Amino acid sequence: MPDKLKNNKKQLQNQPSNPSRRNLLKNVGLVGAAAVSSAATGNLIAADSGSVTIDTTANPIREALEVLTAEEAQILEAICDCLIPSDENGPGAKEARAVHYIDRALASHNSDARQDYMVSLNAINDFARETRHKPFYELIKDQQNSILLAVQNNKIPGLTPSASGFFNMVRSHTIDGTFCDPYYGGNQNFVGWDMVRYPGIRLGASETDVSQGAELEPNHQSAYDHATYTKMAINMNDSSTSGGSHA
Amino acid sequence: MPKRLAKTDVVIVGMGAAGGVAALPLTNAGLKVIGLEAGGWLNPRDFAPDELRNGSRNWPQSVPKAATEAPTVRATSADTAVQGGHPMMNAVGGTTMHYWAQSWRLNPWDFNVVSETQQRYGADRLPAGSTVEDWPINYADLEPYYDKVEYTVGISGQAGNVKGRKNPAGNIFEGEREREYPMQPLRSSPFTDMMSGAARQLDWNPFQGPAAITTELFDGRPPCQYHGFCNKGGCHVKAKSSTAYSVIPKAIDTGNLQVVTFARVTEVVVDNNGKVTGVNYIKGNETFFQPASVVLLASYAYENVRLLQLSKSGAFPDGLVNNSGQVGRHYFSHHQGAPVTALFDRDLHNWYGLPAQGVAIDEWADDNFDHSDLDFIGGANLWVHTDRKPMSAAKMNTFGEVRNWGSNWKAFIMKNADRTNTSYIQKTTLPYEDNYLDLDPVVKDPLGFPVTRITARYHDNEKRIAAYSQAKMEQWYLQAGAIKIRKYGVGNVMGASTHAYGGTRMGLNSETNVVNEWGFAHEAPNLGIIGGSVMGTSGSRNPTLTVQALAWRTSEYLVDNWSSIAG
Numbered sequence: 001m002p003d004k005l006k007n008n009k010k011q012l013q014n015q016p017s018n019p020s021r022r023n024l025l026k027n028v029g030l031v032g033a034a035a036v037s038s039a040a041t042g043n044l045i046a047a048d049s050g051s052v053t054i055d056t057t058a059n060p061i062r063e064a065l066e067v068l069t070a071e072e073a074q075i076l077e078a079i080c081d082c083l084i085p086s087d088e089n090g091p092g093a094k095e096a097r098a099v100h101y102i103d104r105a106l107a108s109h110n111s112d113a114r115q116d117y118m119v120s121l122n123a124i125n126d127f128a129r130e131t132r133h134k135p136f137y138e139l140i141k142d143q144q145n146s147i148l149l150a151v152q153n154n155k156i157p158g159l160t161p162s163a164s165g166f167f168n169m170v171r172s173h174t175i176d177g178t179f180c181d182p183y184y185g186g187n188q189n190f191v192g193w194d195m196v197r198y199p200g201i202r203l204g205a206s207e208t209d210v211s212q213g214a215e216l217e218p219n220h221q222s223a224y225d226h227a228t229y230t231k232m233a234i235n236m237n238d239s240s241t242s243g244g245s246h247a
Numbered sequence: 248m249p250k251r252l253a254k255t256d257v258v259i260v261g262m263g264a265a266g267g268v269a270a271l272p273l274t275n276a277g278l279k280v281i282g283l284e285a286g287g288w289l290n291p292r293d294f295a296p297d298e299l300r301n302g303s304r305n306w307p308q309s310v311p312k313a314a315t316e317a318p319t320v321r322a323t324s325a326d327t328a329v330q331g332g333h334p335m336m337n338a339v340g341g342t343t344m345h346y347w348a349q350s351w352r353l354n355p356w357d358f359n360v361v362s363e364t365q366q367r368y369g370a371d372r373l374p375a376g377s378t379v380e381d382w383p384i385n386y387a388d389l390e391p392y393y394d395k396v397e398y399t400v401g402i403s404g405q406a407g408n409v410k411g412r413k414n415p416a417g418n419i420f421e422g423e424r425e426r427e428y429p430m431q432p433l434r435s436s437p438f439t440d441m442m443s444g445a446a447r448q449l450d451w452n453p454f455q456g457p458a459a460i461t462t463e464l465f466d467g468r469p470p471c472q473y474h475g476f477c478n479k480g481g482c483h484v485k486a487k488s489s490t491a492y493s494v495i496p497k498a499i500d501t502g503n504l505q506v507v508t509f510a511r512v513t514e515v516v517v518d519n520n521g522k523v524t525g526v527n528y529i530k531g532n533e534t535f536f537q538p539a540s541v542v543l544l545a546s547y548a549y550e551n552v553r554l555l556q557l558s559k560s561g562a563f564p565d566g567l568v569n570n571s572g573q574v575g576r577h578y579f580s581h582h583q584g585a586p587v588t589a590l591f592d593r594d595l596h597n598w599y600g601l602p603a604q605g606v607a608i609d610e611w612a613d614d615n616f617d618h619s620d621l622d623f624i625g626g627a628n629l630w631v632h633t634d635r636k637p638m639s640a641a642k643m644n645t646f647g648e649v650r651n652w653g654s655n656w657k658a659f660i661m662k663n664a665d666r667t668n669t670s671y672i673q674k675t676t677l678p679y680e681d682n683y684l685d686l687d688p689v690v691k692d693p694l695g696f697p698v699t700r701i702t703a704r705y706h707d708n709e710k711r712i713a714a715y716s717q718a719k720m721e722q723w724y725l726q727a728g729a730i731k732i733r734k735y736g737v738g739n740v741m742g743a744s745t746h747a748y749g750g751t752r753m754g755l756n757s758e759t760n761v762v763n764e765w766g767f768a769h770e771a772p773n774l775g776i777i778g779g780s781v782m783g784t785s786g787s788r789n790p791t792l793t794v795q796a797l798a799w800r801t802s803e804y805l806v807d808n809w810s811s812i813a814g
Binding site for chain 2: 087148180197198201229
């Protein structure tokens with residue numbers, strides 16, 4: 001594994017404000033009393049199957065599922081983990097939080113796809129229950145992969161716009177959510193960019209930078225770490241950038 | 248009734264690549280110009296280096312007008328047209344805000360396709376069904392205007408032929424130019440150096456292409472920073488020589504240009520005698536009539552044609568200046584598809600850099616090679632460039648090695664994301680009898696006006712060039728060490744394109760052309776038309792610089808002949 005990925009993995013584990021799913025699951029035992037106290041501090045995080053837990057090390061995180069139901073999010077999480085798995089080669093769509101990205105995208109830019117997600121995620125889950133007697137997200141990886149392959153090959157009924165059409169869309173959105181600018185809720189901790197060894201956004205790239213290729217140290221910056229692109233620019237004094245003055 | 252505004256000398260419809268250039272000679276000569284623009288002002292803060300927003304979600308194109316007026320497309324008149332996207336954007340500066348900025352001169356052959364082909368190969372070699380004509384002007388007629396645009400807008404590049412002195416560092420096939428470019432070309436990269444080396448081994452002549460991008464301090468604008476978000480992204484330092492940063496501010500500084508933003512022109516108005524009197528436009532909830540002595544249409548090819556077709560009157564019942572039935576004819580879009588993709592066994596270091604930072608091969612373009620034993624005329628410019636972003640890199644072709652998801656795929660992209668390259672091959676494309684633009688009988692824009700309908704497909708000549716040039720491109724990649732190659736289909740339907748031509752073609756014959764050799768309508772002398780819609784051939788390279796040179800020439804002609812044209 002390249003050093004960069006190792007570093008990133010370490011960073012992930014040491015990142016208290018971004019609890020991984022693994023940490024959440026470890027804390028499931030805290031349901032009950034903890035849920036009560038966390039409600040008092042507003043520190044609630046929804047986890048699997050209706051159970052509620054908190055990450056006691058985390059700063060407050062306020063996140064809604066804007067479109068997906070809790071179970072749809074679980075189905076989608078399992079699909080994304082098949083598409084870009086967390087495996088011996090490092091983190092994948094799960095750590096990138098592709099599902100978080102997709103949920104937000106379905107509430108905004110990709111709202112046209114909302115109905116297709118609702119119908120198709122549930123059709124996949126129904127198929128899993130009918131053929132394997134468990135919800136999709138509780139199947140083992142091999143079983144999930146074989147169902148997903150059937151979806152890709154248009155062999156599963158009830159999906160819209162079609163099984164293969166839904167597959168292509170969810171694959172594309174999972175890639176978007178894994179490799180996009182982290183502002184959009186995916187590519188958490190830059191795991192996607194590190195995966196393909198993209199050294200990151202730079203406002204300028206010298207010949208020396210370019211010649212280093214993937215050996216160039218990743219800078220782990222969002223476009224929106226640059227004040228000029230944020231909604232309220234810190235320094236608006238540069239009137240030469242304001243085309244409006246010509247109007 | 249539209250609110251009648253004070254009369255102006257010239258109204259320009261569209262403040263983009265063409266209209267922005269046209270405004271400068273007019274305002275320098277003291278004419279009062281009103282520039283109507285459907286979009287607004289953008290500035291460098293609007294173009295974050297954001298692949299998702301700009302590239303995938305098409306933010307530049309989704310601003311105001313164009314997105315809601317996308318043409319419908321069908322291959323033949325027997326098909327039903329379906330609405331697609333619109334590749335252009337509305338803003339002051341138009342699509343020059345976010346284009347690749349490749350800024351080529353056409354080669355001399357492109358102006359004389361008919362006579363050159365007849366002379367060298369015989370008249371029977373002109374493709375069946377093509378309506379191609381020689382342009383009414385030659386390369387030499389346009390050379391001074393290419394020069395003016397290069398030095399005023401700000402083009403970087405390497406000349407290959409200054410006053411007949413050939414320089415193999417540039418394009419040895421280009422027409423004779425008066426002088427060098429005002430700026431040196433964009434720098435090469437490890438990848439383009441590798442491709443140039445391979446080309447030389449094949450005895451081809453590689454060269455850095457020309458770009459409307461600064462490479463040194465130019466006119467107060469800093470040089471390119473190579474951050475790599477050029478494609479569908481504006482420049483964060485104004486290194487991209489958009490008309491919004493070059494000619495339009497100069498025209499405003501004369502005090503003679505007033506830019507009106509968010510103005511949607513709905514009609515070119517004529518009097519009872521068929522003389523053009525001005526334009527109607529909507530801004531906010533109001534409709535205005537802007538009277539003018541001269542109207543210059545400077546919107547994109549689809550919109551120039553559509554506005555004429557929508558402007559019906561007693562004098563022009565089938566649309567303005569369409570009494571010969573030529574508006575919308577001779578339409579074509581550039582064959583820029585059918586690329587070749589290669590996989591290499593080493594990283595290419597292409598994470599930074601821009602589409603205009605590339606290397607060209609012109610050996611197989613135009614009539615630069617002998618076509619005696621071939622079954623087509625014209626050819627293709629081969630282009631490879633730097634530019635890679637993580638989302639599109641992850642969506643790379645898998646060359647049949649792995650299924651496109653799962654652990655094996657993940658391992659594949661981890662290894663190969665920076666090891667692939669896709670070429671850009673621009674081909675000679677010709678107009679044909681059965682390719683045209685008209686108004687869609689069903690689909691309308693939000694104001695209730697029909698959108699443009701494209702009925703067009705590539706013919707055998709274009710498809711044969713595609714196959715021929717793909718073979719050359721494959722040869723080039725293999726010479727450079729590519730280990731796998733994929734070729735895409737040679738194409739059929741001509742969809743809405745960033746390189747759209749014809750519909751108001753320029754020519755001496757008023758029976759087959761809409762505008763004369765100066766860009767003024769045969770049927771309405773005080774209506775000028777500029778933009779890709781006047782071009783009768785495409786050449787094998789990007790059209791913008793030619794559009795801009797023609798715009799300058801039309802504008803200068805108007806200044807020199809003001810009293811006879813303005814009447």
